[in-house]
Amino acid sequence: MELNNLLRENIKNLKPYSSARDEYSGDAMVFLDANENPFNEPYNRYPDPLQRLVKEKIAVLKKVNAENIFLGNGSDEPIDLLIRAFCEPGKDNVVTIDPTYGMYQVAADISGVELRKVSLTEDFQLNINDILGETDKNTKLIFLCSPNNPTGNSLNKDAMLELANQFHGLVIIDEAYIDFAPGKTLMPELEHYPNLVILQTFSKAWGMAGIRLGMAFGSTELIGILNKIKYPYNLNILTQEKAMLLLDKKVTVQKWVKLLIAERDKMEKLLAEFPFVVKVHPSEANFLLVKMHDARGIYNYLVEEGIIVRDRSKVHLCNESLRITIGNSEENESLLSALKKLI
Template identity: 50%
Template sequence: MRQCRGMSMNTFDLNKILRPHIISLAPYSSARDEYTGHVGVFLDANENPYGSVTEENYNRYPDPYQAEIKQKIAPIKNINPEHIFLGNGSDEPIDLLVRATCTPGQDHVIIMPPTYGMYEVSASIHDVKIDKVSLTTDFQIDTEAVLNAVTPVTKIIWICSPNNPTGNVMHQESIRKILENFNGLVVVDEAYIDFTDEPSWIQHLGQYPNLVVLQTFSKAWGLAGLRIGMCFASAGLIRILNKIKPPYNISLPAQQALLEGIRHEDRKKEMVIDILDQRFLLRNKLENLPLVIKIYPSDSNFLLVQFEDAKAVMDYLIHETIIVRDRSRVHLCDGCLRITVGTGEENEVLIDSLKKYQQKSVIV
């Protein structure tokens, strides 16, 4: 039985897609839930009162809800802090969204290969059925096929835009149509949004209560080592995620480093400009190599490149200690390597190595 088509977005009810026991779940109450102040004699959390074995004092637990960070993020993203969840990378909210809504062995999610692999991994871990609806040959959403794949037990539709590993933005009208005709969660993963001129779907959260937007500090901000991802959603869903997450999911050093990083938004913007310039130059140089068959359009900080013999090229680059990502066995990505845009110097090393490989192949 297929879900009724043409539904209004107003029929979305968060409680209807949450697992029933999650709604009534009593969350773990940490010491910092009972007292949120920063001043006092803290004898509540069984911490070491003398400090740390390191020069920095890490003897106190961090803010479990990262309030100060959310206050800094809110004006940058033009959204209220109550709509922000911070996780251990984007992978944590991906996992929590599955856990909150999908009953193991019963419910389904929809993914659109080729796409980011953690959607499938998280669903598989929780014994949630994965329905795959292929992107079109130009890596866009087959909207009708996606909606036709929806069943009464479909809880989440995952959309990666800009998409990984293809690099392109999904058409807004396709996403809008899915939002308006599906009463589960529609998650738009915008990990690479800073590298495109397309507006974020965050601006539509008030219009679509079933919309969830993921972003990250790992890419444009250059803070991958901190492992902090952002999830933007309705206040009700954010409360659920806070209820089921581990009590202190982001460490104090990570929170401190992120607060420092957020102060340098101008530097982040400069890095994005440099990466886009390098992407343009790298693309032009790759296009001049005969061993390159095709370079797909990119709205991200990487290029998906089809080679005559991707495996041989990959093996050669590894031998030269140049590491790219082999996507040649991924659906619709036959013969493709995914190449992250590096610095000018790194990109030159790559191009020089590809030229040497090409010369070697001609001689052989």
């Protein structure tokens, strides 16, 4: 695969903005190059546009080179950038599964790019032939979310890699929930599949949704393209500082994940015992998709009880289903106690 052949012509010819911190990123006695205010250090200074220190720590954690990492304002930024870099509005298209994370559709719509949805099977797995059947010469990207949102299950690894083998464009695997599915990441496959892109985030397992920090992993060439078209200072100093602190707390994060997986397994069993629950779908994420009788009525009841879950009943294959995030033991017990009042 020649990545350059997939790129939009205007992106190929784009001369990126060169910021002061791109031209000089070392230490100095006096900085008079970026029109910064000399007061209120260190927040008077522009942040490192390439987040070098953060990437160095992530590289060790993820066992990749820093050159293979892009950091964005949440995973939504690389999703948007990938579509903008490779898809010509009104001409190209992207393919994804249904149901899945809604931002693929939103990002495509914003860029004026057609998004084609391919239904998962009844057990929420991929149908490779159906996905490839929706592609054509103008299909540039395939988005897959694994573990998938809102279904919670991991997609079949062999099927995802087979798509990467057969598809002529980029296959993007969104692994936002991968920390809750040990051993399921496709990160080790990056070096074998040049058209593979993997997205991860600090929002879920790392408990940092509020700082908006997403990660994209791919070839050096691909990361260079994303850096070329991103806004110069897309991650602020506060986000980078918080990330650096949290990356030193890997053991704590591992404990959080272990506790949440245990709570998820417990909740799966307890929720299945309620007479109005039809099915609790197996999950490898930090949430459960639960099919119920009168899901909307139960949702409204929980709102009155001060407990907010997500009604996914109008989503394809998720009829009469609520998506329930796994909280701490006290929060989960509050949910169970409220539901017991309905018996």
